[in-house]
Amino acid sequence: MHDFAYHAPTTLPEALELLDRYGDDARVIAGGTVLVTLMKQRLSQPGHLVSLANVGVLQGVRLQGDGLHIGATVTQRDVETAPQVQSAWPLLAETYRRVATVRIRNLATVGGGLAHGDPNQDPPPTLLVLGASVTLASSQAVRTLPVSELWTGYFETAVQPGEVVTELIVPLPPVGSGSAFLKFLPRTEDDYATVSVAALVQLDVSGACQDIRIALGSAGPTAVKATRAEAVLRGKQPTDALISQAADQAREEVGPIADVRGSAAYKRDIAAVFVRRALQQAIAGAR
Amino acid sequence: MEQKISLTVNGQQVERTVPARRLLIDFLRYDLGLTGTKEACSVGVCGACTVLVDGKTAASCIMLAAQASGRAITTVEGLAAEGERLHPVQQAFIDMGGFQCGICTPGQVMAAKGLLDTNPNPSDDQIREWMMGNLCRCTGYYKILGSVRKAAGR
Ligand SMILES: Cc1cc2nc3c(=O)[nH]c(=O)nc-3n(C[C@H](O)[C@H](O)[C@H](O)COP(=O)(O)OP(=O)(O)OC[C@H]3O[C@@H](n4cnc5c(N)ncnc54)[C@H](O)[C@@H]3O)c2cc1C
Ligand code: FES
Ligand code: FES
Numbered sequence: 001m002h003d004f005a006y007h008a009p010t011t012l013p014e015a016l017e018l019l020d021r022y023g024d025d026a027r028v029i030a031g032g033t034v035l036v037t038l039m040k041q042r043l044s045q046p047g048h049l050v051s052l053a054n055v056g057v058l059q060g061v062r063l064q065g066d067g068l069h070i071g072a073t074v075t076q077r078d079v080e081t082a083p084q085v086q087s088a089w090p091l092l093a094e095t096y097r098r099v100a101t102v103r104i105r106n107l108a109t110v111g112g113g114l115a116h117g118d119p120n121q122d123p124p125p126t127l128l129v130l131g132a133s134v135t136l137a138s139s140q141a142v143r144t145l146p147v148s149e150l151w152t153g154y155f156e157t158a159v160q161p162g163e164v165v166t167e168l169i170v171p172l173p174p175v176g177s178g179s180a181f182l183k184f185l186p187r188t189e190d191d192y193a194t195v196s197v198a199a200l201v202q203l204d205v206s207g208a209c210q211d212i213r214i215a216l217g218s219a220g221p222t223a224v225k226a227t228r229a230e231a232v233l234r235g236k237q238p239t240d241a242l243i244s245q246a247a248d249q250a251r252e253e254v255g256p257i258a259d260v261r262g263s264a265a266y267k268r269d270i271a272a273v274f275v276r277r278a279l280q281q282a283i284a285g286a287r
Numbered sequence: 288m289e290q291k292i293s294l295t296v297n298g299q300q301v302e303r304t305v306p307a308r309r310l311l312i313d314f315l316r317y318d319l320g321l322t323g324t325k326e327a328c329s330v331g332v333c334g335a336c337t338v339l340v341d342g343k344t345a346a347s348c349i350m351l352a353a354q355a356s357g358r359a360i361t362t363v364e365g366l367a368a369e370g371e372r373l374h375p376v377q378q379a380f381i382d383m384g385g386f387q388c389g390i391c392t393p394g395q396v397m398a399a400k401g402l403l404d405t406n407p408n409p410s411d412d413q414i415r416e417w418m419m420g421n422l423c424r425c426t427g428y429y430k431i432l433g434s435v436r437k438a439a440g441r
Contacts, residue, residue, distance in 0.1 A: 006290050103420065
């Protein structure tokens with residue numbers, strides 16, 4: 001590995017000041033699971049690492065009026081196992097449970113996952129479905145963005161140089177809604193998904209889909225919301241025929257690439273199958 | 288660049304100055320001579336390098352020694368003191384034939400310890416889910432499952 005300096009500031013202003021001072025030559029490190037691997041492979045060679053691990057304000061989970069505020073350096077394992085997440089955000093707990101293995105989730109942080117911009121990660125579709133947003137801070141300003149605006153392209157994000165993800169905000173799911181996160185894993189249980197689907201359904205008193213949200217991962221340059229598939233079911237009784245129609249629509253909405261996990265055409269077909277299954281599971285949960 | 292680090296390793300306070308790029312696994316093996324922790328895939332996938340960081344399993348091959356500063360590391364050497372009886376997890380792997388070449392074993396043992404410390408009575412499914420990322424190329428997973436079951440007192 002190349003030579004670099006390691007900084008471990010204890011306050012956010014200090015961390016932001018270091019990022020400003022070293023500019024392009026600085027890189028934030030949180031859990032390091034991605035960054036250390038990239039540095040070992042010489043794909044990233046920053047001269048300065050600014051660790052967020054000791055920055056107190058980025059730790060911890062707080063319940064506020066607009067939802068759950070998860071600090072950027074909270075580990076993915078801590079989200080998965082937090083009792084309040086398991087009871088009120090079961091979809092979130094289930095999604096983080098499916099990331100890699102325990103020994104990775106014990107290190108990998110929520111903020112590191114968001115900032116990496118990898119469309120093959122598990123949390124993005126779920127966070128789209130839950131309508132989550134992120135707060136970004138620089139030495140100049142603080143701003144909050146919906147996650148749909150965070151991921152801008154293949155491994156590209158709206159995080160600007162000198163900016164740090166400070167927290168993830170996840171609103172409560174609609175009352176009585178059912179949800180599902182499904183990850184198609186034909187190779188090993190700890191693999192990245194061939195295709196992943198998050199779905200959330202809320203039914204009205206007549207049993208029609210009042211609120212319906214579907215998003216997919218590993219199915220395009222960023223995680224995608226299947227808005228046309230949602231429209232097929234919105235306001236309608238979720239019959240088997242309509243669920244299949246929505247699944248077929250999702251097949252047309254995704255843009256997966258061919259890789260070791262399958263051809264693009266195969267992944268489109270799998271997307272349809274998994275959207276159907278996720279909808280069935282979410283609807284059963286809502287009933 | 289040099290980095291001063293201060294941490295606990297197997298209960299002992301350690302202070303060293305290391306290059307910032309030193310990986311935790313290399314720090315353990317080369318700087319401290321604790322060669323029980325093995326390296327196989329080097330990218331977080333196989334589990335051979337599993338150690339406990341503040342009691343939680345972690346891949347030491349993709350963690351910098353600097354990241355471990357201020358924290359408590361437990362390696363396989365820390366399970367049984369010199370000359371003393373083996374830790375029940377280690378003994379269970381011997382009793383059940385849970386290893387052959389042994390390269391993956393320290394990682395398996397540390398992963399199993401991490402599991403039993405958080406969940407002393409895991410079901411078979413819970414053992415499988417927890418251990419699934421610790422790869423073994425020779426023993427076969429039934430014996431490993433059996434070892435963890437035995438360590439849990441079943
Ligand atoms: C073996 C392995 C298997 C994996 N399998 C899966 C999987 O199945 N599913 C899945 O979803 N993911 C998987 N991952 C990816 C995992 O989710 C990421 O490695 C993790 O989320 C990164 O978090 P981190 O804290 O370690 O980030 P780091 O490695 O510390 O940082 C990652 C990137 O984000 C930047 N960054 C970190 N924190 C911030 C912040 N607060 N603000 C701004 N920028 C920041 C860093 O500069 C770097 O560019 C896997 C990773 C590994 C190593
Ligand atoms: S050597 Fe670290 S996980 Fe394989
Ligand atoms: S005992 Fe040889 S790899 Fe597991």
